[in-house]
Amino acid sequence: MENQQEPPEGRFRTRRVVLASVAGCAVLGGALVLLPSGRPAGPAPPSPGAVAMAAVTAGEPAALPDLAELIDEREKRLRARPRDARSWAVLGAAYVEQGRRLADPAYYPRAEKALRTSLKVRPERNTRALAGLAALATARRDFPAARRWGEAALTLEPRRWTTYPLLIDAYTGLGEHAAAKRTLDRLTALRSGPAVLARAAAVYRDRGWREDAAASLADAAAGARTPPERAAYLERAGQLAWERGDLQDALRHFQEAVRLDPDQWAAQAGQGRALAALGRTTEALNAYRVALTKQPCPRYALELGELYESLGMPEAARAQYGLLRERVRAAAAGGADEELVLGQFESDHGDPREAVRLLRAEWHRQPGTEVADALGWALHRAGEPQKALRFAARATEAERGGGVRSAVYMYHRGMIERELDRYGAARRHLAEALRINPYFSPLHAPAARTALEALGEPPDDELPEMDGE
Template identity: 30%
Template sequence: MNATNRRSMLWRTVAMAAAIGLALAAVFITGQRGGERAANSPKTAAQILAGIDPADATAYGLIGDAEMEQGDYDQAREHYKKMIALRPDLSSYSRGGQLLWLTGHRSEAIRLLEKAIRTGGADAETTARCRATLAMMLFDDGAFVPAWQTLQPALAAAPRSLPVLLAAGRVTSARHDYGAAAQFYQRALAVAPNIAAFAALGDLRTVQGEKAEAEKYYQQVEALHAANLAAGQGDHLEMARFYADHDRHLAEAVRLAEPNKLTRNVREADTLAWVYFKHGDQARAEEAIKRALSHGNLDPTTQFHAGMIAAKKGDLSAARRYLAAALNFNPEFSLLEAPIARTMLQKLGRGAGSASAPPAPRR
């Protein structure tokens, strides 16, 4: 190797190290800003990496991740396609599958996640997380048995994986095996304190009529949120959704969610719409739910939120359509909200069983 080539290689190595350092610093800063969007910094770092080495599949994945976070789904699709072409593996397939799911291509998404699992990850934990993602897709489609079957190898291979335990809790809750669900959530808490498990345990107590016990878990959610804030960890949108779901501290829910009021991210827009709706801001709820439903988002919870917002507006036809969609996709999409959806649909003059079919998924 001559001196010119050595200098070129050294430059590429230094530049790539600098870009990786920038990406890591940006990720750290994002986590410290308490929910403030900082996706552009890691995206810029990844773009530098891609410019240095156009064959670096990881760089395209990181760019796509940042675009997903920002709601730039068309751009994310192109970068994920490049990643898959360069490195067809669990990481690239699972990214592409999650984008397909979010944009309504449900069958294609499931097939790509199945392909990711067959490809296998670098370790058992990685593959288990992919199985948890696929299980939640099947769950949202109301396929409880396939979802549970998908989780079985993950529970065996990675019994302390938080996504796997939370997914197992949701599936067993939907099957009304509340005792098993509680055990999975307790196991999740043994791995790490987390809002999802505390809230789910409270919901399990609520549906069993144990309101005082439920309140203890809900207070633990709030205590964990306070601890996260003190530690500089952002959980703003997750907490805003919790408050809205449980009709608690709704003004605070708005305060937590509003930094994302212009978001194009459909999941963030869904949370924002629900928070506005619960706080009584119908106009803003209607505007936000339109963004949440864009790009073909068929999430049952989002459909439920859209139905409730439409009912409040007086658009009863749309309300029936969205509520029926939520229940037809998954009649047990939420311990607390599925019963509300059924009651509202009956109140609007058409029971869940005779409801019109949901919008056809773009499979």
């Protein structure tokens, strides 16, 4: 078993503000204000735009209304001062976050224009714009570009801690798990606090260290400074609980996230996932519909379509699959890559050969673990189980796949092995899928149970099979 790294402890810095006062007066906006009580007034609360700017520049989640305020404020400022490179970079970063939160790729071309304008105005040592372009590339699922921009930003300012999470995302998307872990180590040496703990949790999860990941997220949520930030960490904690099959814990985290931030649509979709597994079908369908109305993410459409299929509602499922295709096209128009989810859809509900074509191209461009699993499954569905097993093994082996414990990946590998008459390995991996999360899919979890029952108990004289490609 791998040595588990203790999650970094959060050390939160408190900034002390010294307020100068004149007997019975306070200085506000450059004016002296006389108070009836003779006591100095406290500092004025920050504007929503200032709150969002602090969050965006620190790589933290911001409330959607605050983001809209920040975007409006920066746009007005730039009309008056078009050569303000910093404001262009801030505007670009805000567009990226708004597009990500709304699943609206129309924001991404605006973000790119703003960030490239910032670089044009200030071509030298513009770390903020380079980091913004790395964040934009990550939002578009262009991990090679994210790595390129992130490394350029880090070369300019190696101690700028907010660049490190962007590089961790890029390395993870490229399947470079050792590089992601090294980058996390450098990050935790520079900085502590909720945002760092949340980033560490993602790396721990990808390495299969789920207990460390859960502890880090709990600490991150406890130390979050704003409701949207805490809601984002609770949503991730809910997803982690879902992945280990703890439905009640997952639902509790998702519900609290939505309570804290009604615009936390990922948590709304998470509620749909958990409620469906709990048999609360009507509530699950409503939760998914609400999430898709506000954040029309292709993956949510795929999940809802498969839930409809499991309920014997093919027409409703087809409507969701149509929405998925529409959102993939919209993403492409905004320069975003949703080929992975489209390939996953084609494998099970469309044309497996088309899925292989899409996912092979994705693999050659950015060979991450999720792409390896999807390509292996597409090859299996297209009737090429020998080739499929190579990729399924890569996704599930700690050495190359990073070590993530995924019920979906184990299910795919087990079904491919069954097709190849590797019954011992198939039993082992199908059973492992159901141990990790017995509810991992309304369509495929029942299929896993059926396949495992059909395989039956291993014969007494069965020799263990060697795993391999």
